[in-house]
Amino acid sequence: MKENEKMTSGEIAKKAGVSQKAIRLYDEKGLLKPSEYSEGNYRLYDKEALLVLEKIIALKQIGYSLEEIKDHILNDNSEDILASLNNQIELMEAKRYELEKSVTRIKAVLARTDGEPDWDDVSDILKSMQVDQNKDSGHFFALDHTKDDIDWYVKLYRYVEVNKGERVLDLGCGFSKIWRNNWKDIPEDVKVDAYDIPGSWADDFDKFIESNKNDLAKNTEIDLKFENLEEEATWQGIEKNEKYSMILAHYMIDDIKDKESFIAHAAAVLDDNGYFSLNAYGNVPMTHFDFWYEVFNEVGIKTNVIDAVVKEEQKVHDECVSVLSKYFEKIDERIVPCTFTFSGIDDVENIFVDLEKLLRDKKFVEDNKAKLQEYFEKKLVDGKVKIPHDGGFWRLSH
Structure with a gap:
């Protein structure tokens, strides 16, 4: 292609291996503007536009959305590119993990129904697999925050x-x-x-x-x-x-x-x-709640949500003891200590994920996020945040 030679939308699409519809879409999104228009008002593109188009295609292939691609084309800072690519690796790894889980679930349906599933079977098995996989995800989250333990x-x-x-x-x-x-x-x-x-x-x-x-x-x-x-x-x-x-x-x-x-x-x-x-089975240790009571009091957040969860946990605990006492003479509660360590400003969001799981109230966490974020960011600048995650176990005997 000569230096000043122009291409129609069909020609540039053919060179890049995409459809003309894609070229029109990229124009509408502000990603690929024509270099100029012909007398008949047809879009014309130069060599520079082809390089931009190739960049769009490359970024799409590694999972970027068109909105994200637009940001990268307008802001070509090398440090931003490095951070963005590292972030993209994390996102794509997460997507790959979700795909692997889906494949595992489908295989489980076939295995548990001898290849003759009905939709009730499929629904029950997928629910069971989701529980299994959520536990596995929870362990990876725990591993990431107990590296020093x-x-x-x-x-x-x-x-x-x-x-x-x-x-x-x-x-x-x-x-x-x-x-x-x-x-x-x-x-x-x-x-x-x-x-x-x-x-x-x-x-x-x-x-x-x-x-x-x-x-x-x-x-x-x-x-x-x-x-x-x-x-x-x-x-x-x-x-x-x-x-x-x-x-x-x-x-x-x-x-x-x-x-x-x-x-x-x-x-x-x-x-x-x-x-x-x-x-x-109704044996959640209080150490985790105690930590959040202390934080809420220090930040100035009412503890009524924690109170409600603790009250419900105690009710479940008592009901479980009532069942266990029918079959076992000795009912001991044991604690296995565990601490999650959060470090770096980027880990603040994981603290909120952790809190949401404990309180089971996403709206409450969102409503109080600003105060908590400021509190934890200060803590994380100075060092690490350690949150108790002790495991509660019944040790039952005759």
């Missing part, structure tokens, strides 16, 4: 105290980080019966066991069984086995429809000298 599942493993010769029943094992992250620390002669449904994160744990079973201590076995813990037939099979010295049901009770029946079944297969570790 011991891994949560290492802490949890130490808390449950697996001893030599232990016979363990792991209910709703899922991805099984409590075993994966402590694989070589599991003592000798331990037998773990782990249960979950097919198509869950346990599918991956099944592969992990096969690949790493030779690294387990002498006579230690982990047997993964794909069965539904909401079905009586599953429990009838479990009850035929020797009773268990330890039963774990971590992060799964919310998925169980008949919670009391589940607890009764677990109690029936627990050894007289064993214990049942259960969480996420």
Whole structure:
């Protein structure tokens, strides 16, 4: 192309490999203005316009919206470009993760319905998978904010105290980080019966066991069984086995429809000298609320929303104790300490995400965001913000 040669919209579109409709759209959005117009009022473009068009196409291919592209073309500062590309990497990684989750959900539907799903099955399975994946996302969030601390599942493993010769029943094992992250620390002669449904994160744990079973201590076995813990037939099979010295049901009770029946079944297969570790069942530690009481008082925000959540949590707690006391003589509440560390101004938004989850009131957080943002930005300039995230567990025994 000669230096001063002009192209019609059809010609520039052909050179760039896009449609004429795209050229018109970019013109309407203010991204690609014609260099001039012909006597017949046709758009004409020069070599410089072709370079701009190629830039638009390149940015679109890596996920930028037309509005974002317009900003980049008008503001060509190299520092802004670097920051923007790094931000784009984060956004695209997040999108990729969401796509991977969607693929996993579809595969789970097919696996759990033997390839013959109906829409009721699809709906129920997708809800279950969403819960599973949200827990996984929550663990990644936790990992990102506990980098300076011991891994949560290492802490949890130490808390449950697996001893030599232990016979363990792991209910709703899922991805099984409590075993994966402590694989070589599991003592000798331990037998773990782990249960979950097919198509869950346990599918991956099944592969992990096969690949790493030779690294387990002498006579230690982990047997993964794909069965539904909401079905009586599953429990009838479990009850035929020797009773268990330890039963774990971590992060799964919310998925169980008949919670009391589940607890009764677990109690029936627990050894007289064993214990049942259960969480996420009305035992939320107060340490997290205490932190926010202190912040709200310091900032000058009324604590009535926290009061309401604490009151509701206490009501649920008491109802759960009432159920547990039917099946266990000893009901202990245990705390596993954990602290989330937030650092840098960019982490302020994650603090708000954390608060929203605790209070379950997005509007309240938004209404008070300005005061809280100013408070935390000052704190983060000076150093780090540490927020308690202790885990509450029931330790139940006969």
